[in-house]
Amino acid sequence: MNGLAVHAHNLCKRYGTFEAVRGIDFDIARQECFGFLGVNGAGKTSTMKMIYCRTTKTSGQLDVLGMDAATHPREIKQRIGVVTQDNALDPELTAAENVMLYAAFFGIRGTAARERCAELLHLMNLEGKERSRIAELSGGMKRRVAIARALVNDPEMLVLDEPTTGLDPQARLAVWQLLLGFRERGITLVLTSHYMEEAARLCDRLVIMDEGRILAEGTPRELIAQYAADDVLELHAVDLSRAPLDGSVRRREQHGDITYLYNDDNTALLARLAQLSIESTRHVARPATLEDVFLNLTGRELTD
Amino acid sequence: MSPLVALFHRNSWNVFRRDFMAWQKYAFSSVAINIFEPMAWFLAIGFGLGAYLTLGKSSLIQFIAPGMLGLAALNAATFDACWGAYERLNFNGVYESMVTAPVDPLEIAGGEYLWQAFRATLYGAIFLVVIAGFGLVHSWWALLSLPLLALCGILFAMPGLAVAFMVKTQEHLFYYFSFVTTPMSMIGGVFFPLDKLPHWLQAIAWCTPLYHCVNIFRALVNGQLHPGLLGDLAWLVVVMALLAYLPVPFLRNKLAR
Ligand SMILES: Nc1ncnc2c1ncn2[C@@H]1O[C@H](COP(=O)(O)OP(=O)(O)OP(=O)(O)O)[C@@H](O)[C@H]1O
Ligand SMILES: [Mg+2]
Numbered sequence: 001m002n003g004l005a006v007h008a009h010n011l012c013k014r015y016g017t018f019e020a021v022r023g024i025d026f027d028i029a030r031q032e033c034f035g036f037l038g039v040n041g042a043g044k045t046s047t048m049k050m051i052y053c054r055t056t057k058t059s060g061q062l063d064v065l066g067m068d069a070a071t072h073p074r075e076i077k078q079r080i081g082v083v084t085q086d087n088a089l090d091p092e093l094t095a096a097e098n099v100m101l102y103a104a105f106f107g108i109r110g111t112a113a114r115e116r117c118a119e120l121l122h123l124m125n126l127e128g129k130e131r132s133r134i135a136e137l138s139g140g141m142k143r144r145v146a147i148a149r150a151l152v153n154d155p156e157m158l159v160l161d162e163p164t165t166g167l168d169p170q171a172r173l174a175v176w177q178l179l180l181g182f183r184e185r186g187i188t189l190v191l192t193s194h195y196m197e198e199a200a201r202l203c204d205r206l207v208i209m210d211e212g213r214i215l216a217e218g219t220p221r222e223l224i225a226q227y228a229a230d231d232v233l234e235l236h237a238v239d240l241s242r243a244p245l246d247g248s249v250r251r252r253e254q255h256g257d258i259t260y261l262y263n264d265d266n267t268a269l270l271a272r273l274a275q276l277s278i279e280s281t282r283h284v285a286r287p288a289t290l291e292d293v294f295l296n297l298t299g300r301e302l303t304d
Numbered sequence: 305m306s307p308l309v310a311l312f313h314r315n316s317w318n319v320f321r322r323d324f325m326a327w328q329k330y331a332f333s334s335v336a337i338n339i340f341e342p343m344a345w346f347l348a349i350g351f352g353l354g355a356y357l358t359l360g361k362s363s364l365i366q367f368i369a370p371g372m373l374g375l376a377a378l379n380a381a382t383f384d385a386c387w388g389a390y391e392r393l394n395f396n397g398v399y400e401s402m403v404t405a406p407v408d409p410l411e412i413a414g415g416e417y418l419w420q421a422f423r424a425t426l427y428g429a430i431f432l433v434v435i436a437g438f439g440l441v442h443s444w445w446a447l448l449s450l451p452l453l454a455l456c457g458i459l460f461a462m463p464g465l466a467v468a469f470m471v472k473t474q475e476h477l478f479y480y481f482s483f484v485t486t487p488m489s490m491i492g493g494v495f496f497p498l499d500k501l502p503h504w505l506q507a508i509a510w511c512t513p514l515y516h517c518v519n520i521f522r523a524l525v526n527g528q529l530h531p532g533l534l535g536d537l538a539w540l541v542v543v544m545a546l547l548a549y550l551p552v553p554f555l556r557n558k559l560a561r
Contacts, residue, residue, distance in 0.1 A: 015561070052404060055560045074406045082404040088397030092326035101325070104318040105405035149401075 003066050005030045005157050005188040006051055011060035013046045013212075020046040022212035023060065030156075033179070033189040035199045037290075038209035039298050044192040045085055045161055047209075051190060052082045052159045065156060078106065081150030085161040085192075087142050089134045095121065095145045096130035099152060106153040120148040125174070140171030147178065157188035164198060176202060196290040208297050215297045220290050227296050228288035229262035233269055235280040243276055245269075253296065262288060308548045310414035315407045319415020322398070323388075324422070338380060338427050343434065346372050349495060359497060369440040370525035371494030373449055374518040376431045377424035377456035378492075382485050385420055385464030386477045393469060399559060409555040416465055416551075417458045424457025425450055435525070443527025452524070456517045459540060462547040469554035488512045493519065516540050 006028040013021035021043045028034040036044045049055045050062055053073035062069040064076045090098050096117055103113040121130055124144040134142060143163065150158060163179065164172040172195075179202055183189055193199050199206050200220040207217045216223055229250045237257050248269050251262040263269045266285040273279075310316055327334060350365030357364050392398035399412055432449055435441055467480040491498070491505060492514030498506050509515050516536035523529050 054403060074408070077404065077406040084397075084400065084404065086397060088401040088404070090322070090326070090398050090401065091396050092329065092398075093322070097325055101318065101322050102401070102405055104321070105315060105402065105407050107314065153405075 003030070004028060004063070005032075005065060006034075006190065007061070007063040008047075009061040011047070011050065011062050012058045013043070013050060013055070014058040020212055021050075024207075024209070024212070024214045026207055026214065026217065028188065028190060030188050031183070031186045032204040033183050033191070033202050035203035035206035036190075036192040036209060037194070037196070037199055037206055037294060038192075041211075042209040043212040044209060046212075048159055048161045048190070048192060052080060053077055078153065079156050081153065081155035081158045083143075083146045083150045083158070083160040083163060085165075087146040089142055089146055089149075091134045094131050094133055095126060095137065095141075095148075098134065098145060099149050102149045103152045108152065116152060117148075120151055121145075123151075124148045124178070140167045140174075143167060143171070143175065147175070155187065157190065158182060160189065160191040162192050162194065165194065172198070196294055200290045208294060210298050216293070223293045224288050224290060226293075228292040230264045230288060231262070231266040231269070232284075232286055232288045232292055233261040233263060233266050234284040234286075235259045235261065236282040238278055238280045240278065243273075243278055245272065245276075248272055251296075260292070262292070307410055307414045307417060307552060308545065310408075310410045311417060313411050313414060315411035316414035316418060319402065319407075319412055320418040320422070323415070323419040335427070335430070338376075338383070339430055342372060342375060342379065342431070346431075365438070366440055366526075367497070367522075368495055369435040369438070370449075370522040371492075371518045372431050372435065373428045373453065373521040373525070374456065374492065374514050375489055375494050376428040377453050377517065378460050378485060378489060378514055380423040380427040381420035381457040381460035382464045382481075384423055385416065385461040386468045386480060387474075389416055389465050390468040390471070390474055390477060393555070393558060394474075399555070403559050409559055410552055413465060413552050413555060417461050420461035420464075421454040421457040424460070425453040428453035428456075432525075441525050443525065445524045445527050445529060448524050449521055452517065452520055455540065455544070456513070459513055459517075459544045459547070462544070462550055465551035466547075466554055469551050469558055488514050491515075513540055513543055 004027050006026070008024060008026050010023045010025060011021060012019065012023050024047070036047060038044050046055070050057050050069060051064055053064070053069050053076050056070055065079055067076055069076060090101070093101065099117040099120060100113050103109070103116055108116060121127065124147060126141060126144055126148065129137060129141060134145070137145065147160075147163070160179075164175050167175065176198065179189060179191075189202070191202070203220065205217070205219055206223070207214045208223075209215065216227060218226065235258070238259060240252075240259060245261070249261045249263050253260040261269060270285065346368060350368045354364030359367050402412060403409065429450060432441070432446065436446075463484070464480070467477060471477060491501070491509045492512050493509065494514070498509050498515070501509065516539045519536045520533050523533055
């Protein structure tokens, strides 16, 4: 099993005249966890939909598991698992019926289907909920049913569109543990997320998208090093315009009242500020995170 | 490839199974709702109006009874092909999840045809039992109504599904009911013979599938078979083959968004 899980080159998706994905390149290796981050409307779901062959690309190249997504959708679907952003569970069926019906579409029927269904619902901690209708389940349970369903064909790759959106911290943690378990077992994971902490924990590599383009790509660590720094010092209502800090501050951002100073060592920077008698009414000293990378790249303001 | 071939694809039977599983949960109310209203029409017009009218040697109720089989097939298939399939496509994510599995929209259409065949056969069969109870069935040939009901279910599902997959909002489905199925059920030869209608209206009636299937139902129930029925059957089969593919491009288009 060598080669790439997904290869995209100059991939575009247009809806009518609107360009949702504007020529992106990325490669996803087998057995890695690859994340897509981006603001609402960045084009993440559109990209996922092309990967799981729900919609076809407008132009460019897209290979999934070594097959052209445009010409081999059935073969690709046979080997991947999909969790869509909205679960797409059948509300008129029970949890078990949802899983069993899906199994039937992969040619798994009868006893084999029942066993597989029981096994997956057990894995997802859904015992006792087999006969509950989807409408009777909580958001986290629905998510887990959707994940159970996606695993029914023992997929080589899982595509998950915002797997933990809307879940409480416990449920989110449970999904993270599951996904890390899948990664251990060698399943390629492709996911989108709005949670930087989640991406930092789960993803081997990730891209940050904005307006249909990829702004940055790398491991979480690389991205932090490149687009942020080791530390961040947030200062409230200070005037730094004449402070000679250039040597110790790698990058400076102003957002309303707050000044963000990206630097290599908060302790040293705080000492230097004290020397210059610059006092902030309030400050936050913390290590830089993926969140800073994201906000630096996509802007701190809410656009559109 | 036409969905008529895809009818026998494994996935189409799974789509059928899905609809059946969902229906099972409210089967009783579904049957009651689908039977009560047409039954009321049948009894009111057949016995009420029929008391004042005779059609040559036959009574009005004897005329209407087999026509109700055609009407049952039309309503059973149309109602669910329109409202039901619209919801399965747009609200419930039923088809959306199917196409993340290796299922083609063609097979979904095939599965829906099978499902509407089932509905038409079931609701038609209930009517057959009822009219038999009133002593209005005169031949064992009437049993052949069952496969014909299935065929009609598939045929009526085709334009119904096409409309459901085409319209932008659910309200637009009413256009189809008001402009197509309701007028068709009035002039399709269910309630009165067409020979006294103006010629142009007769010509329109001849163009509706309901007219041809009601012709056959009437002959089967009365046990008066004649070679002309083969023409009606041929008409139904040809139209079915022509319409079979109609809903698929609309569904494919909606699901590729
Ligand atoms: N079926 C569609 N028809 C027309 N425009 C669409 C369609 N789907 C998405 N878009 C547009 O494409 C853009 C990208 O949408 P997409 O769903 O890929 O974003 P996203 O990154 O997943 O956003 P979110 O974080 O909100 O889920 C948006 O501007 C959206 O309005
Ligand atoms: Mg999205």
